[in-house]
Amino acid sequence: MAALQPILKIEDLWVSVEGKDILKGVNLTINPGEVHAIMGRNGSGKSTLSYTLMGHPRYHINRGSILFKGEEIGDLTPDERAKKGLALAFQYPVAIPGVSVSNFLRASVKAVRGKEIPVKEFRQELKQQMALLEVKDEFLSRYINDGFSGGEKKRLEILQMTLLKPALAVLDETDSGLDIDALKVVSTGINTLATKETAILLITHYQRILNYVKPDFVHVFQSGQIVKTGGSELSEELEERGYDWVTQELTPSGVA
Amino acid sequence: MAAELRQPQDTSDQFDQIRSIASDYKYGFKDKEDYVFKSGRGLTEEIVRSISAMKNEPEWMLKFRLRALDIFRKKPMPTWGNCQLLNDIDFDNIFYYIKPSEKGEKNWEEVPEGIKQTFDRLGIPEAERKFLAGVTAQYESEVVYHSIREDLEAQGVIFLDMDSGLREHEAIVREHFSTVIPSADNKFAALNSAVWSGGSFIWVPSGVKVEIPLQAYFRINAENMGQFERTLIIAEPGSYVHYIEGCTAPVYSTDSLHSAVVELIAKKGAHIRYTTIQNWSKNVYNLVTKRAVAHEDAKVEWIDGNLGSKLTMKYPAIYLVGQRAHGEVLSVALSGNDQHQDAGAKIIHAAPNTSSTIVSKSISKDGGRASYRGLIKVYPEAKNSKSSVRCDALLLDEASRSDTYPTMEVDEKEVTIEHEATVSKVGEEQLFYLMSRGLTEAEAKAMIVNGFFEPFTKELPLEYAVELNRLIQLEMEGSVG
Numbered sequence: 059m060a061a062l063q064p065i066l067k068i069e070d071l072w073v074s075v076e077g078k079d080i081l082k083g084v085n086l087t088i089n090p091g092e093v094h095a096i097m098g099r100n101g102s103g104k105s106t107l108s109y110t111l112m113g114h115p116r117y118h119i120n121r122g123s124i125l126f127k128g129e130e131i132g133d134l135t136p137d138e139r140a141k142k143g144l145a146l147a148f149q150y151p152v153a154i155p156g157v158s159v160s161n162f163l164r165a166s167v168k169a170v171r172g173k174e175i176p177v178k179e180f181r182q183e184l185k186q187q188m189a190l191l192e193v194k195d196e197f198l199s200r201y202i203n204d205g206f207s208g209g210e211k212k213r214l215e216i217l218q219m220t221l222l223k224p225a226l227a228v229l230d231e232t233d234s235g236l237d238i239d240a241l242k243v244v245s246t247g248i249n250t251l252a253t254k255e256t257a258i259l260l261i262t263h264y265q266r267i268l269n270y271v272k273p274d275f276v277h278v279f280q281s282g283q284i285v286k287t288g289g290s291e292l293s294e295e296l297e298e299r300g301y302d303w304v305t306q307e308l309t310p311s312g313v314a
Numbered sequence: 315m316a317a318e319l320r321q322p323q324d325t326s327d328q329f330d331q332i333r334s335i336a337s338d339y340k341y342g343f344k345d346k347e348d349y350v351f352k353s354g355r356g357l358t359e360e361i362v363r364s365i366s367a368m369k370n371e372p373e374w375m376l377k378f379r380l381r382a383l384d385i386f387r388k389k390p391m392p393t394w395g396n397c398q399l400l401n402d403i404d405f406d407n408i409f410y411y412i413k414p415s416e417k418g419e420k421n422w423e424e425v426p427e428g429i430k431q432t433f434d435r436l437g438i439p440e441a442e443r444k445f446l447a448g449v450t451a452q453y454e455s456e457v458v459y460h461s462i463r464e465d466l467e468a469q470g471v472i473f474l475d476m477d478s479g480l481r482e483h484e485a486i487v488r489e490h491f492s493t494v495i496p497s498a499d500n501k502f503a504a505l506n507s508a509v510w511s512g513g514s515f516i517w518v519p520s521g522v523k524v525e526i527p528l529q530a531y532f533r534i535n536a537e538n539m540g541q542f543e544r545t546l547i548i549a550e551p552g553s554y555v556h557y558i559e560g561c562t563a564p565v566y567s568t569d570s571l572h573s574a575v576v577e578l579i580a581k582k583g584a585h586i587r588y589t590t591i592q593n594w595s596k597n598v599y600n601l602v603t604k605r606a607v608a609h610e611d612a613k614v615e616w617i618d619g620n621l622g623s624k625l626t627m628k629y630p631a632i633y634l635v636g637q638r639a640h641g642e643v644l645s646v647a648l649s650g651n652d653q654h655q656d657a658g659a660k661i662i663h664a665a666p667n668t669s670s671t672i673v674s675k676s677i678s679k680d681g682g683r684a685s686y687r688g689l690i691k692v693y694p695e696a697k698n699s700k701s702s703v704r705c706d707a708l709l710l711d712e713a714s715r716s717d718t719y720p721t722m723e724v725d726e727k728e729v730t731i732e733h734e735a736t737v738s739k740v741g742e743e744q745l746f747y748l749m750s751r752g753l754t755e756a757e758a759k760a761m762i763v764n765g766f767f768e769p770f771t772k773e774l775p776l777e778y779a780v781e782l783n784r785l786i787q788l789e790m791e792g793s794v795g
Contacts, residue, residue: 112750136749152743156765169752
């Protein structure tokens with residue numbers, strides 16, 4: 059494992075949005091096939107990390123580097139990053155009226171794989187993944203996220219991940235807003251996704267999803283940094299003792 | 315009847331084809347001029363007389379033309395719309411009549427070689443073979459080719475160029491011609507009435523339903539050409555026809571003028587659908603008067619797509635004169651650099667229980683300007699009339715502009731009228747989302763724009779929908795980087 063080149067290596071990453079520093083020195087290494095969970099309070103900068111990784115134009119890297127498969131990607135456009143094998147499942151996917159899910163999926167898969175996929179083959183693959191995520195056929199002719207429920211949006215995000223088969227899938231609060239049934243289905247999708255070929259960076263506020271998706275590493279995110287890293291037992295400890303426990307542990311004098 | 319339902323277009327296939335096309339306007343090529351007759355520049359009574367004489371027209375038509383010329387000369391330019399561009403038109407610099415060949419052919423092989431090649435490049439014969447019931451192809455002032463499927467002819471459907479229509483069916487033409495749009499309607503209708511040439515004449519007998527579209531294709535070739543086709547469609551009671559027109563022209567540095575008059579008459583219970591994909595080059599003034607009359611229980615639909623031209627001013631109108639008549643205008647406009655699409659719709663409710671829908675969607679980019687200009691008029695006796703107007707504008711950048719000029723004149727209390735207008739911008743978040751899935755910025759923009767136009771595109775026959783999506787992608791590719 060250690061001999062392999064990491065999929066992602068973030069070093070001392072500082073990022074600002076509209077002049078305000080959000081990420082303040084993030085360090086993170088993810089090796090192929092690993093499942094990492096980043097946990098933290100709302101506003102701790104978790105989503106900024108996911109947007110920065112994917113290359114949102116409003117997020118400015120002021121310092122540090124993002125190496126993806128050993129290559130700096132900080133200056134690449136989102137589509138260039140996607141083509142290198144990075145994908146992001148959005149916390150709040152936007153609606154694109156008038157564009158059907160099926161057209162979009164095909165265009166996207168074609169763009170990322172860099173070649174045409176025969177219609178029949180694509181259909182088959184799609185049906186298989188849709189069955190797994192308990193997505194109905196009529197989904198395909200609907201417009202992207204237009205009038206979708208929260209659960210439907212998240213399923214579509216995971217469906218896209220399973221089709222794009224990225225080397226690293228960043229899942230941004232994929233569990234938020236899901237009832238327990240939907241959470242189970244989406245977790246099944248994530249577990250299918252998590253293979254030797256696909257590493258996962260799961261960003262979440264709650265421990266709940268980690269009952270279904272077992273991370274190899276858990277990181278606690280606070281004030282724009284990873285402040286603590288452990289195995290999956292760390293998430294349980296967090297669930298029990300809350301984020302304040304980490305804060306206190308880091309500042310023994312009790313001054314937060 | 316409604317348009318055939320089908321799956322939304324697959325846009326992903328088209329990216330590759332588009333990359334291979336270097337220019338962003340692929341119809342901009344021109345042919346060498348080899349004409350039977352070309353008038354001098356400028357408009358004179360002599361030219362009007364010689365057009366009429368060359369066509370061997372009846373005396374009443376010559377008189378109609380001369381009266382219209384008089385009206386044209388007396389009428390001032392419109393004082394609304396884009397006056398600056400309108401006043402730039404140099405009427406003395408235009409060629410008003412060009413006859414490209416001796417006669418219109420029914421056999422494609424007989425069409426003069428150069429012209430045939432042009433239409434081949436535009437894909438007209440191929441389209442005819444694949445999915446059309448009839449075609450006319452107009453080159454400059456005259457129709458050089460027309461055909462209609464034999465089974466339709468056997469049912470009595472007439473589909474001719476307007477000149478042949480006048481020659482062969484004078485009584486029908488005389489009864490209906492200019493009854494919907496009088497010469498004095500506006501300056502450009504008067505101009506057309508004076509120098510009209512070509513266009514389509516369609517007459518559908520009672521109860522006959524032409525299920526496959528008829529198409530006309532209009533091509534301007536010469537520089538400073540004025541094309542003034544005249545179309546008249548008469549749908550007898552209970553009949554149906556779908557007519558499609560497309561238009562292109564070469565790219566020149568100086569202006570050409572296209573000023574058509576289109577009259578539709580839908581008699582009791584008839585249904586006319588008229589689809590336009592206007593893709594003139596960006597040196598063409600497109601000033602067109604289109605109007606329909608819908609009688610009792612009749613239905614008229616204008617499906618109007620404006621992509622090209624320098625300035626388009628066009629407001630397809632429907633006069634709902636019979637009870638329960640229904641009118642629909644669905645239009646899209648794409649306005650790029652140095653373009654102004656001033657388009658809209660007019661619906662006149664002049665009978666009880668009539669209904670209408672207007673949906674207008676416009677996109678402005680690269681400093682282009684799109685205007686919606688519409689009128690809903692309800693006369694006092696038109697009780698229980700319903701109308702719904704929806705205008706959506708999408709701005710792709712800060713330099714572009716969109717305006718809405720809706721007018722409502724409602725003189726009857728028992729009516730339901732809805733109006734909704736939105737202006738939006740292509741969201742940064744939408745672009746980011748699509749780009750995060752591997753689409754380039756241009757592809758992402760094209761996808762958003764195609765989605766915005768989807769309510770229009772889905773009303774088109776499949777082949778046209780594909781073509782429209784392709785054109786939009788070309789425009790998007792051209793606007794990035």
